[in-house]
Amino acid sequence: MFFVFFMKKYHSISVPSLEHLPNAAQDFLKKINQPSIVTLTGDLGAGKTTFVKEVCASLGVVDIVNSPTFSIVNEYQTKGGDPVFHMDLYRLKNIEEAIDIGLEDYLYRNNWCFIEWPGVAAPILPPEVIQIQIKNIDESARNILFL
Numbered sequence: 001m002f003f004v005f006f007m008k009k010y011h012s013i014s015v016p017s018l019e020h021l022p023n024a025a026q027d028f029l030k031k032i033n034q035p036s037i038v039t040l041t042g043d044l045g046a047g048k049t050t051f052v053k054e055v056c057a058s059l060g061v062v063d064i065v066n067s068p069t070f071s072i073v074n075e076y077q078t079k080g081g082d083p084v085f086h087m088d089l090y091r092l093k094n095i096e097e098a099i100d101i102g103l104e105d106y107l108y109r110n111n112w113c114f115i116e117w118p119g120v121a122a123p124i125l126p127p128e129v130i131q132i133q134i135k136n137i138d139e140s141a142r143n144i145l146f147l
Contacts, residue, residue, distance in 0.1 A: 013144040018050075024144060025054035031146075032130060035082075035111050038146075039118035039125070042134035047142055048116045051134065052086055059084060059112065068116075072101055083111050090117040095124065 013024045040048040053065040063076040068088040076084045085106045098121045132146040
């Protein structure tokens with residue numbers, strides 16, 4: 001999957017520390033500028049959920065944003081009442097389980113949809129999905145690459 005970044009134009013946001021994450025989230029939203037399906041990959045502890053929390057804060061989400069590792073899908077609301085979906089597919093074993101949780105219903109609602117560990121869902125994700133890869137630089141610095 002990494003080779004995709006060399007074949008298409010990608011964007012890179014450097015995050016030297018957690019204090020810079022709100023600016024990184026705002027930069028990301030300026031470049032995307034519309035509700036999208038966003039997949040996030042990176043090592044355990046790379047900051048996928050932390051980045052989603054900051055993006056949700058910039059979107060005006062009023063709910064507490066936390067990891068959907070055990071619930072698999074969390075739904076949040078913005079100040080304007082729009083839903084934002086946040087998923088963690090790490091525990092799913094195959095595409096059938098992704099379909100069973102109703103993943104396709106979330107994908108075509110024209111709302112923000114953040115999917116951590118999207119691998120099992122790849123066959124049903126639309127081609128226009130925004131792919132984010134978070135790379136650890138050191139203990140606090142990250143590089144966020146996205147298409």
